[in-house]
Amino acid sequence: MDTITLNVPTLPCVGLAAAAGLLACKLIAPRRRADETERGPLPAWLDELEDDESYERVRLPEWDNGTEWRRKNGFKGSDYVHDACAAVHVPRYYLRGVSGGVGSKLVGAAHFGPGAESHRGLCHGGTMCSLMDDVVGWTGFCATGVCKPWSGFTVQINTALKKPVDVGSWLRIEGEIVKIDGRKVSVKARLLDVDGDVHCEAEGLVVLKKKS
Numbered sequence: 005m006d007t008i009t010l011n012v013p014t015l016p017c018v019g020l021a022a023a024a025g026l027l028a029c030k031l032i033a034p035r036r037r038a039d040e041t042e043r044g045p046l047p048a049w050l051d052e053l054e055d056d057e058s059y060e061r062v063r064l065p066e067w068d069n070g071t072e073w074r075r076k077n078g079f080k081g082s083d084y085v086h087d088a089c090a091a092v093h094v095p096r097y098y099l100r101g102v103s104g105g106v107g108s109k110l111v112g113a114a115h116f117g118p119g120a121e122s123h124r125g126l127c128h129g130g131t132m133c134s135l136m137d138d139v140v141g142w143t144g145f146c147a148t149g150v151c152k153p154w155s156g157f158t159v160q161i162n163t164a165l166k167k168p169v170d171v172g173s174w175l176r177i178e179g180e181i182v183k184i185d186g187r188k189v190s191v192k193a194r195l196l197d198v199d200g201d202v203h204c205e206a207e208g209l210v211v212l213k214k215k216s
């Protein structure tokens with residue numbers, strides 16, 4: 005019968021291996037994070053929005069300083085769409101706010117990363133649905149013509165998937181308030197590419213929180 009001899013140097017070796025493993029994790033983790041945020045340059049048309057005086061970039065601490073802000077405010081994780089490492093990621097929204105709300109429009113860029121994949125090279129339809137949830141909700145938060153974060157809930161998102169999305173794509177996402185009825189804000193949204201081809205459309209409903 006074979007016997008296994010545990011040499012004295014084995015233990016330090018195991019310790020060394022564990023330490024090396026930990027070090028590798030530390031080294032790999034930031035590298036992986038960097039990879040996930042390496043989405044290539046932002047699409048050029050975002051610069052046009054930046055220069056367009058009718059649109060204003062929505063700047064929020066929960067996006068600009070997400071981890072820190074969320075921790076301090078009792079959130080438990082990272083933002084499903086706005087976090088830099090999200091599978092499908094919206095780095096910015098721009099708002100064309102209209103007094104009274106109806107006609108207010110939110111426009112952003114969405115990147116579909118490798119984590120959004122379903123069939124070979126194509127994204128999961130749920131990633132488009134998630135984006136529609138996000139843009140419907142944030143457009144609804146602009147029901148007064150200015151963005152009031154977390155001022156309501158998305159309660160309906162009826163999404164039509166019209167064209168597959170390639171992994172690695174940057175697409176344009178838009179939401180527009182089409183009706184306000186008391187606390188109910190109706191939003192139409194769509195996701196389109198640089199040629200204007202529509203990848204999905206949605207009709208959504210946001211219910212604003214009761215005034216306290």
Ligand SMILES: CCCCCCCCCCCC(=O)SCCNC(=O)CCNC(=O)[C@H](O)C(C)(C)COP(=O)(O)OP(=O)(O)OC[C@H]1O[C@@H](n2cnc3c(N)ncnc32)[C@H](O)[C@@H]1OP(=O)(O)O
Nearest residue numbers: 141154155156157158159160186187188209211212213214
């Ligand atoms: C301190 C804490 C801070 C908490 C701060 C929270 C900020 C949260 C922000 C989350 C961002 C998201 O988008 S969350 C995305 C996921 N969505 C959710 O989880 C929402 C789940 N749903 C809910 O929790 C609930 O349905 C609420 C809270 C929205 C219900 O609110 P409510 O205030 O009780 O309103 P309620 O009276 O039921 O409805 C008001 C009107 O809207 C209509 N309505 C309601 N739901 C629907 C619906 N699904 N489809 C059609 N219409 C609907 C009603 O018929 C009614 O119309 P009428 O009779 O007046 O004609």
